[in-house]
Amino acid sequence: MKKIIRTIGLLLLTLNSACQNKKQEKMQTIEEFDWVEAVNSPKGYPIEVYAGGFVLKNGDPVSMFSGPTTLEWGGDISGMNSGIKPLPNRLNVSWVAFDEGCLYTIDCPIDYDKILALFKEGYQDSLFFFNRNGMHKKITYNVIQAGFLPGGGVVVWVGGAGKQVEIGRYQGHKTEMPKQENIAKLDNHDKLYFSKDYYASILNNTKIVPLEIQEYKKKHPIPFGLWDSYRTKYLWKPTFTSEQEGFEVKDVGIKNFNGENEELFDQSLVKNEPQKRAIIHSISIGWKDKENQAYGGNIEFNEKVIFTAFEELFKENPNAQAEIEFRVNIANTFITAFLKCNGKTIPLNKEAKVEVFKSRRKF
Secondary structure, three states, rough: OOOHHHHHHHHHHHHHHHHHHHHHHHHOOOOOOEEEEEEEEEOOOOOEEEEEEEOOOOOEEEEEEOOOOOOOOOEEEEOOOEEEEOOOOEEEEEEEEEEEEEEEEEEEEHHHHHHHHHHHHHHHHHHOOOOEOOOHHHHHHHOOEEEEEOOEEEEEEEEOOOOEEEEEEEEEEEEEOOHHHHHOOOHHHHHHHHOOHHHHHHHOOOOOHHHHHHHHHHHHOEEEHHHHHHOEEEEEEEEEEEOOOOOOOEEEEEOOOOOOEEEHHHHHHOOOOOOEEEEEEEEEEEOOOOEEEEEEEEEEOHHHHHHHHEEEEEEOOOOOEEEEEEEEEEOOOEEEEEEEOOEEEEEEEOOOOEEEEEEEEEE
């Protein structure tokens, strides 16, 4: 009998050890990267996460807890959980939408495979173009960001220096407010999430909601769906021209309305193939003249002007291939932009912010 018990005990010990080994092996196969979470909401439409965040591939949570958040769409406010860890495969978040005076919750899977592929592939950044051996050197992403939309939508991006890529768009649902007797039991901080006075204090704070946006919102409803419209993509590429001798563009930074951004330089600038991109929000251009003097320029487009131009150009054929031509004048003091396709040209500079400067350096 003792022999049987001993045999069973050894068998259970062996099985337990095998299970532990399999568990450890499974854990070891989950790749880890150095990244930090970030939170975003459209400028003037603040939110505040009060519970939850990303859920990692190994099941660990990463909190998105933050104060009131609002800034340019796609810009990020990084969190406190920087470090090496697995990537997320799920969103499980609850937040306050101050303008709507309600709570939202989302609990859904996100595209882990796409995130993993991007982190593993990395990308070329102009600031780290060569390593000590003169070879191309890649970096990888270091931010995973959730952007919270009016209406309960959530967009996830991965980002790094000079690069940001959308992963997907997900939909949360409204959560009922707790009963007053349950709110009364909460500590003072947690009570704020259910306080209309707190909501008003946030919406009236000009450091959170600029005065011009406050005035705009008095006359206009919440533009539900606006930021989803930013996600529409068209086939286009930038081109660069000048009548000056020796003109050569060296590097380009593109920011699009959907929160994505990219850099073009070296071979990516030489190839410069048309890509499916959202409508451009702004661009920075670096170039040189025949004396190798460096110049830089920025254009931030007027939203109404450029959206109208894209709609007009692509209304007959959404799959058309277009270009945005950027013309630098001979004096290196101004840049003019045109949207062009199939012989049709639409100027884009109306109400755009244009800046050109001469650099202290030469190429």
